[in-house]
Amino acid sequence: MSGKRQSYEAGHRPKFMVVIDKTPECLRAVHFASRRAARTGASMIMLAVVDPPDNFEWIGVGEAMIEEARAEAVKRLEAAAKEARDAAGVEPEQVIRVGDRAQALIALIDEDEDISFLVLAAGSGKEGPGPLVSSLAGRAAATFPIPIVIVPGGLSDEEIDALAG
Numbered sequence: 097m098s099g100k101r102q103s104y105e106a107g108h109r110p111k112f113m114v115v116i117d118k119t120p121e122c123l124r125a126v127h128f129a130s131r132r133a134a135r136t137g138a139s140m141i142m143l144a145v146v147d148p149p150d151n152f153e154w155i156g157v158g159e160a161m162i163e164e165a166r167a168e169a170v171k172r173l174e175a176a177a178k179e180a181r182d183a184a185g186v187e188p189e190q191v192i193r194v195g196d197r198a199q200a201l202i203a204l205i206d207e208d209e210d211i212s213f214l215v216l217a218a219g220s221g222k223e224g225p226g227p228l229v230s231s232l233a234g235r236a237a238a239t240f241p242i243p244i245v246i247v248p249g250g251l252s253d254e255e256i257d258a259l260a261g
Contacts, residue, residue, distance in 0.1 A: 110138040110212035111189075115145070115201060116169075116176045121249025124256065125217035126179045126188075128247045131260035132213075134184035141189040141211060142176055143204055144169035145197040162194055183253070205241055213243050220249035 112129040116122055126142070133140045146165040149158045173190045180186045193200035205211050247256065 108210050110136070111141050111208065111210045112138055112213045112215055113141045113143060113205070113211045114176070114188075114215045115197070116142050116172050117144070118172070119217065119219060119249075121217035121219050121247075122172075123176065123179050123217075124249050124251055125215045125247045126176045127183045127253060128245070128256050128260050129213075129215040130180035130184040130186040130188070131257060132215075133186050135261045138212070139189070139210075140180060140186050141191060141204075141208065142173055142180075143191045143193065143201065144173050145200045146192060146194045147197075148194055166192055166194075211242060213245055214240075215245045215247060217247050217249050 112133045114122075114125045114129045116126070129140055132138070146162060146169050149161040169192050173192070177188050177190060180188045191204060193204070201214070205214070251259075
């Protein structure tokens, strides 16, 4: 990580980044990030990560599984983009990566120096806030290159709108 963010230099615009996954709370983070982006004149980027298959024994099967998962990720990104447009008129950039979610997240932040905030939704079920939130809320938070905003999954649109400004 270079450590130098360019989002506040002339010609650059800060970006709110949201990780898009299969959880129902994910759209809470999208709603918050799009409202904040619109309010602050920032932009928004959404990342969906496709897990590679565990077994590549049969040639072509692994690629087919990745393409199927990629198609599902595109659908999730489109649904999230619709939420961003409906909530605040924001058109988010959409990125899909294949691999480990934490590594893909760090790599994208490293590549795009305009990313200024990571917005995650915390699960509201008995399973806990989710593995990504749990791992980043621990020791990793102190060394993370950008601020992490955690949006409780149980907030309503009205509550998020009031908080996002």
